[in-house]
Amino acid sequence: MSLLFAITPALPLGEAGKYVAAAYIVVFVVILVYVGIMAMRAQRTQRELEELRRDVEAVKAARAELDHDPDDGSDQTGAGRSERSEQIA
Amino acid sequence: MRHNTYSRGLPGLALATVVMLCAALTLAFFYAPLDANQGFLQKIFYIHVPLAIIALCGFVFGAVMAIMYLRTGDRKWDMRSYVAIHMALIFGIAGLISGSIWAKASWGHWWVWQEPTLVSYLIVLLLFATYQPLRFSIEDPERQSLYASVFAIVAGAFVPLNFIAVRLATEYVHPRVLNLEGGNLPGPMKLTFYVALIGFALLYVTLWKFEMSAKHARAQVRRLRRTLLGDDAGRPYGRSAAPL
Numbered sequence: 409m410s411l412l413f414a415i416t417p418a419l420p421l422g423e424a425g426k427y428v429a430a431a432y433i434v435v436f437v438v439i440l441v442y443v444g445i446m447a448m449r450a451q452r453t454q455r456e457l458e459e460l461r462r463d464v465e466a467v468k469a470a471r472a473e474l475d476h477d478p479d480d481g482s483d484q485t486g487a488g489r490s491e492r493s494e495q496i497a
Numbered sequence: 498m499r500h501n502t503y504s505r506g507l508p509g510l511a512l513a514t515v516v517m518l519c520a521a522l523t524l525a526f527f528y529a530p531l532d533a534n535q536g537f538l539q540k541i542f543y544i545h546v547p548l549a550i551i552a553l554c555g556f557v558f559g560a561v562m563a564i565m566y567l568r569t570g571d572r573k574w575d576m577r578s579y580v581a582i583h584m585a586l587i588f589g590i591a592g593l594i595s596g597s598i599w600a601k602a603s604w605g606h607w608w609v610w611q612e613p614t615l616v617s618y619l620i621v622l623l624l625f626a627t628y629q630p631l632r633f634s635i636e637d638p639e640r641q642s643l644y645a646s647v648f649a650i651v652a653g654a655f656v657p658l659n660f661i662a663v664r665l666a667t668e669y670v671h672p673r674v675l676n677l678e679g680g681n682l683p684g685p686m687k688l689t690f691y692v693a694l695i696g697f698a699l700l701y702v703t704l705w706k707f708e709m710s711a712k713h714a715r716a717q718v719r720r721l722r723r724t725l726l727g728d729d730a731g732r733p734y735g736r737s738a739a740p741l
Binding site: 449 | 540541708
């Protein structure tokens with residue numbers, strides 16, 4: 409970096425330098441704000457995905473529990489499953 | 498589950514964008530000569546003009562996507578049009594602010610109402626600023642997509658017409674440095690400008706793909722929730738301007 413500055417002419421940062429810096433910073437900030445908002449939305453989607461994964465696991469566990477329950481009759485199994493699914497939902 | 502095609506190639510594209518923008522900044526400050534009239538102030542040119550060009554192209558791109566939606570009826574084109582216009586608005590606002598700063602430093606005023614280029618650009622920007630409120634005002638998703646597409650096409654057609662009308666205007670203080678014959682920029686300035694233009698074009702494409710990928714992922718999550726937990730679980734929390 410120091411080599412880069414050594415081979416280039418000095419930048420005339422006077423009155424114009426403030427305006428140039430302001431213009432570049434504004435553009436950078438606008439893009440940064442947009443990327444920040446998108447990152448927050450991506451995190452929310454990630455959270456929703458995690459919730460969904462937990463829901464899937466809960467439904468799977470409930471179904472497995474019902475399948476292995478020997479006391480349940482064949483007539484009651486269907487009703488029990490749907491009630492359980494509704495509770496989970 | 499359908500594969501998210503929008504995220505394909507995104508890391509490579511993002512890397513190319515960073516490289517091009519860094520190259521553009523380096524060229525602008527360490528390679529391009531100082532302008533004879535404006536001096537160091539002219540460095541704003543390398544961000545302001547590319548941002549404005551990409552924003553206007555983005556509006557036209559959104560209009561083309563809207564035509565595709567009306568032709569096919571496929572909601573993905575509506576989503577593409579929505580994101581293209583959304584991105585173009587962000588670029589347009591950044592271009593407008595950077596131009597205003599340049600105007601203040603160069604002409605002594607933040608805004609010059611007698612200048613056709615500035616006013617026409619503002620009209621286009623304000624026109625497209627009404628796109629999202631228009632979408633938000635329509636609850637039915639089908640009607641929302643239809644009306645938004647028609648609006649995007651009409652407003653998109655206004656962009657080149659506006660550009661031609663301004664070019665035909667005789668009185669303006671805004672400099673003309675680019676034309677079909679190559680313009681009157683010196684070689685190093687022209688190279689720097691084109692590198693910056695490519696950099697901002699890549700940035701637009703990268704952010705467009707990034708937002709499309711995020712929206713696609715969100716739609717997939719909503720669809721899965723609906724499949725798993727019933728219709729009520731997948732509904733949005735409120736009215737949305739974005740295609741669902």
